[in-house]
Amino acid sequence: MSRRGNCLDNACMENFCGMLKTEWIQRRKFTTIDEAREAIEQYIHYYDYERCHLKTKLTPHEKRCQCA
Template identity: 55%
Template sequence: MTPSMSRRGNPYDNALAENFFSILKTECIHRVKLSGYDEASLIISEYINFYNNYRIQTKTKLTPLEKRNQFVA
């Protein structure tokens, strides 16, 4: 796999990752006081499952799971 590298100062390659981590921090990490690495790992993995399957997207008004099922059916 070849990593995508743009010119210096061009933020488009990292825009999706930066957006996800911003949402992760605001909706998950900053809401609780974490006691250690194990708790943080558990909370983040649960949030990623929630984000990928159950979080309602503002643009489509559907969960990602419902959107994927539209293409399968």
Template identity: 50%
Template sequence: MSRKGNCLDNSPMENFFGILKQEIYYGNKFYSYEYLKQTIEDFIKYYNEERIKEKLGYLSPVEYREKNVA
């Protein structure tokens, strides 16, 4: 939970939701809540397990975490 009056606390989530909307929401029509929910769940799995990030040395977040825990 971010502190009152400190928008920087929420910056990572704002960034994630911006990417989510850009990649799956804009330009698509979701005719049911279940389809929207499943699409978001699939995107979160993709974002964490498959989508590589330059900042993480071209690894996915899960790969980066596993590499640095050992």
């Protein structure tokens, strides 16, 4: 990790959390914490295995497999 105030280290996670909130969380109403956890787990699976990124036209899983 770098010095405090260097936002580039956190850019990927900030981007993911922003998309999670706008694409998944704000569109739903949760009655329990378990429902929210389940929805977040579903989004993580969707993000890694189904959602193609515009820049690479691949899912993150496909990109990792391609590099390995």
